[in-house]
Amino acid sequence: MNQLFTPVEIKNITVKNRIAVPPMVVYTWSDDTGHVTQKHIDHYEAIAKGGAGLIIQEGTCVNKNGRLADTQLGIWEDVQVEGLKKITDAVHRHKTPILVEIHHAGVAGIAENVVCPSDYECMIKGQLKKGRELTIEELHAIQQDFIMAVRRAYLAGYDGVEIHACHSYLISQFLNRRVNRRDDRYGQKPELFALEIIREIRKQTPSDFIIGMRLGGFEPTLEDAIAYARIFEESGVDFLDISYGFVQESTPVVPKDYPFKDIIYAAQKIKEAVSIPVFAVNGINSPELADKILEQTKVDMVDIGRGTLVNYNWANDAKEGRDVGTCLYCKTCMWRVDPTKCPGRLKHQYNLHR
Numbered sequence: 307m308n309q310l311f312t313p314v315e316i317k318n319i320t321v322k323n324r325i326a327v328p329p330m331v332v333y334t335w336s337d338d339t340g341h342v343t344q345k346h347i348d349h350y351e352a353i354a355k356g357g358a359g360l361i362i363q364e365g366t367c368v369n370k371n372g373r374l375a376d377t378q379l380g381i382w383e384d385v386q387v388e389g390l391k392k393i394t395d396a397v398h399r400h401k402t403p404i405l406v407e408i409h410h411a412g413v414a415g416i417a418e419n420v421v422c423p424s425d426y427e428c429m430i431k432g433q434l435k436k437g438r439e440l441t442i443e444e445l446h447a448i449q450q451d452f453i454m455a456v457r458r459a460y461l462a463g464y465d466g467v468e469i470h471a472c473h474s475y476l477i478s479q480f481l482n483r484r485v486n487r488r489d490d491r492y493g494q495k496p497e498l499f500a501l502e503i504i505r506e507i508r509k510q511t512p513s514d515f516i517i518g519m520r521l522g523g524f525e526p527t528l529e530d531a532i533a534y535a536r537i538f539e540e541s542g543v544d545f546l547d548i549s550y551g552f553v554q555e556s557t558p559v560v561p562k563d564y565p566f567k568d569i570i571y572a573a574q575k576i577k578e579a580v581s582i583p584v585f586a587v588n589g590i591n592s593p594e595l596a597d598k599i600l601e602q603t604k605v606d607m608v609d610i611g612r613g614t615l616v617n618y619n620w621a622n623d624a625k626e627g628r629d630v631g632t633c634l635y636c637k638t639c640m641w642r643v644d645p646t647k648c649p650g651r652l653k654h655q656y657n658l659h660r
């Protein structure tokens with residue numbers, strides 16, 4: 307491995323290797339309160355022990371009405387801080403930095419009256435969603451929810467936050483001009499909703515608190531994403547983690563012979579356009595592929611998501627040249643199934659004890 311186990315600077319933190327564990331919700335452990343359980347604490351501690359350089363905690367909701375599931379973890383009220391702090395304490399015991407992804411689902415949520423930057427209908431996971439346009443008062447109230455969530459994240463001991471601005475959720479809906487057709491300034495300048503949040507959280511947190519962003523690489527086009535990346539870099543964002551944007555409304559264009567996934571191409575192109583660290587993600591299923599992506603695209607970090615669900619020890623095993631396990635891409639983890647039932651994990655454990 308030439309690059310995977312070299313350190314990298316993210317703001318003031320030296321991250322020991324190039325492996326980030328990206329946010330992955332687990333819906334089976336909490337309940338309607340959105341509170342942390344012992345299972346969450348053990349899960350994140352096990353991931354930290356497994357050797358990844360950086361952990362980004364699962365999408366944690368800033369507002370109960372913005373939830374994706376009625377058991378999603380929450381950061382919408384002060385009483386949630388105590389549980390969240392138990393996660394950061396457990397992870398920090400292993401000298402691993404941890405950020406929390408702050409999230410609002412917008413039209414993709416489970417609330418009865420889902421909201422969106424403008425009236426918008428779409429099918430999400432087989433369900434028709436009819437989003438009602440946010441009033442300006444509601445829009446400002448949600449910005450405030452993000453800001454308060456970041457204050458709580460700071461109090462809970464996170465090293466920073468990752469703003470969830472992709473995967474068809476609320477900020478992705480603002481950024482994608484095919485979804486955001488508002489005729490006020492939040493439509494004329496689609497990045498304004500997020501920019502105002504970033505400016506305020508910069509003011510309200512110490513200068514070493516990390517503010518990262520998970521940004522859509524085609525929102526709706528790569529050119530738009532590159533323009534947003536430059537704007538957010540200028541606004542003080544510390545890193546960009548590039549994933550898919552509003553999927554139904556995006557146009558991925560990638561050279562035919564490109565050796566990696568389309569979304570990794572977007573990360574590569576964004577890296578060429580900015581100076582802050584850029585993370586690439588999706589389907590990076592072996593240490594060799596991870597290293598090749600780092601070398602050939604010049605991105606700074608790779609996200610190992612499902613690989614970590616299969617094997618908490620992915621990073622340590624990769625470093626020592628051991629079998630890291632294989633994700634079977636069965637999607638079981640997407641359907642509210644406890645990660646301990648992951649078929650790839652069971653297979654890996656069986657192989658280890660054979």
Ligand SMILES: Cc1cc2nc3c(=O)[nH]c(=O)nc-3n(C[C@H](O)[C@H](O)[C@H](O)COP(=O)(O)O)c2cc1C
Nearest residue numbers: 328329330331364365588589590610611612639640
């Ligand atoms: C079970 C599961 C839950 C996920 N939850 C989130 C989430 O909360 N926030 C997010 O930005 N992405 C989420 N994702 C996407 C992952 O962060 C990652 O981008 C995706 O799994 C691709 O990376 P991989 O191929 O390494 O798994 C989730 C993915 C899975 C499999």
Ligand code: SF4
Nearest residue numbers: 634636637639648650
């Ligand atoms: S093996 Fe299946 S359940 Fe396990 S991480 Fe991969 S897709 Fe998810």
